[in-house]
Amino acid sequence: MSLPRLNAATLAQVSGATIPAYPRNGEPGVLHLGLGAFTRAHQAMVFDRLLAQGDGRWGMHGIGMTQPRLVQHLREQDGLYAVRVADAQGLRWQVPGALWHLNVAATEREAVLQAMAGRALRWITLTVTEKGYTPELGSLLAQGLRLRQAQGGAGLTIASCDNLQGNGDKLRALVLAACQESSLRDWVDSACAFPCSMVDRIVPASSELIRGEADAALGLHDETALGTEGFWEWVLEDRLADPSDAAVLAAAGVKITGQVHVYEAAKLRMLTGSHSAMALMGAITGRRFIADCIGAPPIQAFVRRLMEREVAPHLARQDWPAYRDALIQRFGNPHLRHSVHQIATDSSLKIPQRWPPSVLGQLQTGAGIDHHALAAAAWLRYGLGHDEKGQPYEIQDPNAERLRQLAADQRHAPEAAVQALLAQADWWGDQLPALPDWQQRVRHWHRLILSRGMDGAVEQLLQDIP
Ligand code: CS2
Numbered sequence: 249m250s251l252p253r254l255n256a257a258t259l260a261q262v263s264g265a266t267i268p269a270y271p272r273n274g275e276p277g278v279l280h281l282g283l284g285a286f287t288r289a290h291q292a293m294v295f296d297r298l299l300a301q302g303d304g305r306w307g308m309h310g311i312g313m314t315q316p317r318l319v320q321h322l323r324e325q326d327g328l329y330a331v332r333v334a335d336a337q338g339l340r341w342q343v344p345g346a347l348w349h350l351n352v353a354a355t356e357r358e359a360v361l362q363a364m365a366g367r368a369l370r371w372i373t374l375t376v377t378e379k380g381y382t383p384e385l386g387s388l389l390a391q392g393l394r395l396r397q398a399q400g401g402a403g404l405t406i407a408s409c410d411n412l413q414g415n416g417d418k419l420r421a422l423v424l425a426a427c428q429e430s431s432l433r434d435w436v437d438s439a440c441a442f443p444c445s446m447v448d449r450i451v452p453a454s455s456e457l458i459r460g461e462a463d464a465a466l467g468l469h470d471e472t473a474l475g476t477e478g479f480w481e482w483v484l485e486d487r488l489a490d491p492s493d494a495a496v497l498a499a500a501g502v503k504i505t506g507q508v509h510v511y512e513a514a515k516l517r518m519l520t521g522s523h524s525a526m527a528l529m530g531a532i533t534g535r536r537f538i539a540d541c542i543g544a545p546p547i548q549a550f551v552r553r554l555m556e557r558e559v560a561p562h563l564a565r566q567d568w569p570a571y572r573d574a575l576i577q578r579f580g581n582p583h584l585r586h587s588v589h590q591i592a593t594d595s596s597l598k599i600p601q602r603w604p605p606s607v608l609g610q611l612q613t614g615a616g617i618d619h620h621a622l623a624a625a626a627w628l629r630y631g632l633g634h635d636e637k638g639q640p641y642e643i644q645d646p647n648a649e650r651l652r653q654l655a656a657d658q659r660h661a662p663e664a665a666v667q668a669l670l671a672q673a674d675w676w677g678d679q680l681p682a683l684p685d686w687q688q689r690v691r692h693w694h695r696l697i698l699s700r701g702m703d704g705a706v707e708q709l710l711q712d713i714p
Pocket of ligand 1 (some may be wrong): 519
């Protein structure tokens with residue numbers, strides 16, 4: 249028997265979850281670009297907390313950039329959805345209520361532009377992923393801000409929440425470049441703020457499994473249910489259009505600081521840098537989830553050493569040992585079922601943010617780079633598109649074809665394949681490709697991966713470099 253759908257009319261029937269008890273019919277104060285799993289389990293739950301405390305300014309207008317399906321499902325559910333928060337500290341279900349309006353940028357552009365000019369709007373937040381920072385994004389925002397300025401709207405805080413170093417600066421540059429009129433550029437520059445921010449919560453994509461668990465927990469069907477961990481962090485640069493928001497957000501657990509880059513570097517290089525290495529190892533060895541990877545002692549030892557020896561020496565985050573230990577715990581959370589292939593998606597846009605800064609730092613001090621070199625060699629092996637049991641997998645990446653071509657002949661001409669991979673300046677930057685030590689170590693570990701297998705190469709590294 250099919251369950252009734254979760255929506256505003258059935259919400260009161262929910263017993264096994266915390267549900268919103270505040271009005272949801274106001275004008276959204278936040279417009280979010282890049283409606284996906286992450287923002288629904290992160291920013292939306294921060295705004296849900298503020299709304300529950302009576303501050304009605306934090307309702308969200310969620311904008312899907314291209315895929316209408318998620319927006320359609322959420323429209324059918326009046327913006328309501330279920331989130332399971334589970335880790336060693338316990339398990340609970342919540343229905344956040346911060347998502348009030350929904351549109352698709354690709355097909356409903358006028359509605360999105362009008363929303364950017366909305367009287368009640370105060371913030372725009374973004375999770376458009378690493379591949380979303382394009383001139384088209386700048387144009388969309390500039391067009392909306394032009395309309396806002398013309399209608400006498402106040403300035404906005406426009407906060408990028410993507411895994412990019414200096415994300416707010418990158419976004420500001422895109423928007424200013426898209427402002428054709430100098431009057432608009434001057435207004436954006438003076439009235440709007442583009443803080444950098446680091447956001448953190450592990451949020452796997454929705455799955456049939458979690459939707460089934462939501463059915464059982466809520467007694468209602470949610471086509472978009474999510475699972476996440478108890479941990480979350482939002483570190484926001486203290487550069488806001490309305491400075492009074494700093495105290496409001498801090499009271500909800502957001503860290504407002506002038507040191508956001510300290511947290512950005514630690515997260516990008518320790519968390520997501522390890523994520524990318526494990527994801528590629530998992531894909532090659534046929535391990536489905538991150539928890540399966542970190543649960544393999546040699547891979548856990550590899551990850552610890554990658555963080556301690558090759559990343560931490562270049563971080564300003566003083567509490568990195570505690571952060572490292574927390575990450576190992578978080579990676580091992582069995583409730584998350586975080587797919588290695590989800591993380592391996594778009595590796596050609598992710599790895600440039602995550603590995604080169606640590607490798608360059610190590611090379612500048614003459615320290616070892618073998619853990620990152622083995623990870624880079626794993627990326628080349630990943631490019632073959634099948635695991636070590638011959639099971640094929642899809643390479644989901646805007647540069648998938650390039651990676652496949654670079655990887656195709658690696659068994660017949662391994663050195664040439666490594667050289668070709670490392671010569672991709674848009675992936676490794678301008679400095680790394682020319683550094684012989686880097687090339688030599690990647691060649692070494694690539695040979696080991698082909699001869700001893702992924703796990704064998706990891707074990708060899710642990711033996712060779714105690
Ligand atoms: C992951 C990130 O998919 C990926 O690339 O490394 O989504 C990671 O789970 C989040 O940034 C954690 O905050």
